[in-house]
Amino acid sequence: MKLATTLAAGVALSLLAASAFAYDADWKRGRVYYRSVCTSCHAVQPIGTINPSSKTKAEWAAYLKADKHAKGKDTVKQYVSKAYRASIKSGNKAAEKFADTPDQELLDDVAAFLTKGAKDGDSPASCN
Amino acid sequence: MGHLFNRAALALCCAGWLVATGPVLAEEAKPEPKPLKLTTTADHAKFKELQKTFNSGPEVTKACLACHTEAAGQIHRTKHWKWEYLNPDTKQTLGKKTVVNNFCISVASNEAACNSCHIGYGWKDASFDFKSEENVDCLACHDTTGNYKKPSGLAGNVVTKDMEFPPGSGKILKAIDLSKIAQKVGKSSRDTCGACHFFGGGGDGVKHGDLDSSMSAPEKELDVHMDATGLDFTCGTCHKTSSHDVAGSRYSPTAKDSKGAHLRGKTDNGNPATCVACHNNAPHKSVARLNQHAGKIACQTCHIPSFARGGIPTKMTWDWSTAGQLDAAGKQITKKDAKGRIIYESRKGDFTLGENVKPEYVWFNGNVTYTLITDKIEKSDQRVPINKIGGSPSDGKSMIWPMKVFRGSQPYDPVNKTLVTPHTAGNDDTGYWKNLNWDKAIAVGMNTSGHPFSGKIDFIKTEMSWPINHMVAPKEKALGCAECHSKDSRLAGIQGVYIPVRDNNKLLDTIGWAVVFLTLLGVIGHGAMRIVTARRH
Numbered sequence: 001m002k003l004a005t006t007l008a009a010g011v012a013l014s015l016l017a018a019s020a021f022a023y024d025a026d027w028k029r030g031r032v033y034y035r036s037v038c039t040s041c042h043a044v045q046p047i048g049t050i051n052p053s054s055k056t057k058a059e060w061a062a063y064l065k066a067d068k069h070a071k072g073k074d075t076v077k078q079y080v081s082k083a084y085r086a087s088i089k090s091g092n093k094a095a096e097k098f099a100d101t102p103d104q105e106l107l108d109d110v111a112a113f114l115t116k117g118a119k120d121g122d123s124p125a126s127c128n
Numbered sequence: 129m130g131h132l133f134n135r136a137a138l139a140l141c142c143a144g145w146l147v148a149t150g151p152v153l154a155e156e157a158k159p160e161p162k163p164l165k166l167t168t169t170a171d172h173a174k175f176k177e178l179q180k181t182f183n184s185g186p187e188v189t190k191a192c193l194a195c196h197t198e199a200a201g202q203i204h205r206t207k208h209w210k211w212e213y214l215n216p217d218t219k220q221t222l223g224k225k226t227v228v229n230n231f232c233i234s235v236a237s238n239e240a241a242c243n244s245c246h247i248g249y250g251w252k253d254a255s256f257d258f259k260s261e262e263n264v265d266c267l268a269c270h271d272t273t274g275n276y277k278k279p280s281g282l283a284g285n286v287v288t289k290d291m292e293f294p295p296g297s298g299k300i301l302k303a304i305d306l307s308k309i310a311q312k313v314g315k316s317s318r319d320t321c322g323a324c325h326f327f328g329g330g331g332d333g334v335k336h337g338d339l340d341s342s343m344s345a346p347e348k349e350l351d352v353h354m355d356a357t358g359l360d361f362t363c364g365t366c367h368k369t370s371s372h373d374v375a376g377s378r379y380s381p382t383a384k385d386s387k388g389a390h391l392r393g394k395t396d397n398g399n400p401a402t403c404v405a406c407h408n409n410a411p412h413k414s415v416a417r418l419n420q421h422a423g424k425i426a427c428q429t430c431h432i433p434s435f436a437r438g439g440i441p442t443k444m445t446w447d448w449s450t451a452g453q454l455d456a457a458g459k460q461i462t463k464k465d466a467k468g469r470i471i472y473e474s475r476k477g478d479f480t481l482g483e484n485v486k487p488e489y490v491w492f493n494g495n496v497t498y499t500l501i502t503d504k505i506e507k508s509d510q511r512v513p514i515n516k517i518g519g520s521p522s523d524g525k526s527m528i529w530p531m532k533v534f535r536g537s538q539p540y541d542p543v544n545k546t547l548v549t550p551h552t553a554g555n556d557d558t559g560y561w562k563n564l565n566w567d568k569a570i571a572v573g574m575n576t577s578g579h580p581f582s583g584k585i586d587f588i589k590t591e592m593s594w595p596i597n598h599m600v601a602p603k604e605k606a607l608g609c610a611e612c613h614s615k616d617s618r619l620a621g622i623q624g625v626y627i628p629v630r631d632n633n634k635l636l637d638t639i640g641w642a643v644v645f646l647t648l649l650g651v652i653g654h655g656a657m658r659i660v661t662a663r664r665h
Binding site for chain 1: 165317319
């Protein structure tokens with residue numbers, strides 16, 4: 001228990017230290033990317049749309065950390081990468097608009113939107 | 129002496145070398161560039177005044193005003209603050225504080241609930257101090273986090289410690305972190321304006337029809353200007369604001385804008401929120417005929433083919449006269465349609481909802497006359513207009529405009545022949561939503577608004593018109609010719625103008641075509657004769 005607390009405190013501290021210099025995530029850009037890019041594929045069954053409010057903040061954090069998309073067949077990061085955006089930008093306006101955004105910034109933006117829109121987030125959100 | 133000179137020369141050389149190589153060394157080190165915000169000149173997170181705990185909204189405002197010394201004074205002059213507006217044409221005193229509508233009806237006696245959308249803190253009754261600077265709510269419009277909330281029932285105040293509300297309900301209102309929000313303030317956005325204007329009438333999309341939460345980050349199909357991955361207009365792009373006064377109010381709309389596109393530096397540009405303010409009066413480049421249409425038809429008529437297109441329904445009717453039904457156990461009931469949307473509530477009555485609604489069309493010259501609580505009304509077959517839309521085909525000032533017409537039945541005083549202002553919201557014995565007693569609710573409400581009430585209650589049918597301006601579709605989705613030029617024309621009810629196909633006369637058409645046919649026959653016959661006679665020679 002004590003170890004867990006220490007570990008948690010350590011993680012929290014390192015997060016705080018990181019955030020002091022970190023990029024200031026833009027949840028609105030994350031919202032546009034999530035709804036235009038993620039939802040555009042996920043609208044199709046069998047998986048269907050995934051509302052940010054369908055998971056808790058912790059669940060989203062764990063999902064993004066594990067970085068396993070489609071049960072590990074590929075990564076989540078890949079779908080936010082410049083390479084992926086370049087591959088779909090002819091048919092997806094969000095990918096085109098954010099074509100040059102650094103990968104980590106866009107990932108942070110999407111994470112910020114998911115955290116905010118999570119079941120226990122500040123403003124639970126849907127995908128459209 | 130020579131020795132000294134040599135030393136000085138050496139020192140100068142060294143200094144020169146340092147100066148010359150300094151920048152090169154610095155370049156080699158390549159320090160990380162300082163993170164730079166390009167959307168603002170002031171990162172509010174760096175201000176010590178905001179790096180503290182705030183226990184109430186006014187505490188934040190005080191911190192804002194320490195630098196933005198004129199802001200509160202500017203706000204005090206606006207409709208958003210006063211909820212009062214004198215229409216210069218009709219001389220009517222309007223504004224949310226005064227008007228009566230056919231949604232939740234009126235503000236008086238319901239301030240604690242309604243005024244969560246006031247840009248101030250603490251307006252719970254008539255004692256509110258409109259001169260108070262610290263009660264101005266800066267964050268309602270300048271929040272960028274999307275986490276700033278003003279729950280209904282708290283007179284526009286915010287929650288800084290988790291609280292149960294209403295007391296005894298078991299519902300917990302979560303605290304918001306004012307410090308975080310204050311450190312991230314920025315320009316107003318679709319989200320901040322939308323926090324109130326998307327939710328007017330008590331819910332998402334209820335009131336306007338062309339404004340709902342689907343407009344917070346819309347696609348091009350829904351709104352060609354606000355398209356989040358395209359032009360990405362905010363509300364303020366058109367509703368150009370100066371000195372905190374937002375332009376383009378529905379209380380005095382511009383139905384026909386003949387001033388043309390706005391030029392920088394021109395002082396009499398007029399309303400910046402009209403289509404013409406950017407697109408000018410002859411915007412169609414390839415089909416000149418359409419520019420002739422623009423002389424009589426508002427842009428919105430063709431370019432907003434339907435409203436409530438974003439997947440969120442808008443309320444189309446509201447019948448207060450059926451409110452008050454209870455279930456067998458004496459409890460309030462709620463009925464839903466097949467899609468799970470509320471269509472009846474004991475405390476409100478019956479509703480109908482609409483999505484992708486075709487507007488109704490009228491001649492409109494910009495004059496709107498409200499039926500106020502002081503105006504006499506008569507019960508008849510005709511609905512009482514909550515706001516009478518002025519216009520005619522021949523006044524030279526009118527255009528054909530699309531409207532959402534919201535129809536309802538609401539309580540009125542059949543003896544004094546006036547609308548009434550019931551006390552609806554409130555956790556008290558007289559609030560209609562709690563106790564379903566019109567007698568008490570209207571008596572208290574009329575007493576608060578300061579108008580006579582006979583004690584008799586009846587219901588009267590009313591209608592309210594909302595000019596449609598938003599949800600402008602891409603040009604490919606604008607109305608085609610046949611939408612109006614056909615027998616089942618959208619403009620079926622529009623009088624005073626000849627619309628080909630809609631207005632054609634069968635006899636006249638037959639005569640016309642006969643003339644064309646006979647002329648053709650004559651020309652062919654004449655030509656044939658000439659050919660035949662030419663051969664003979």
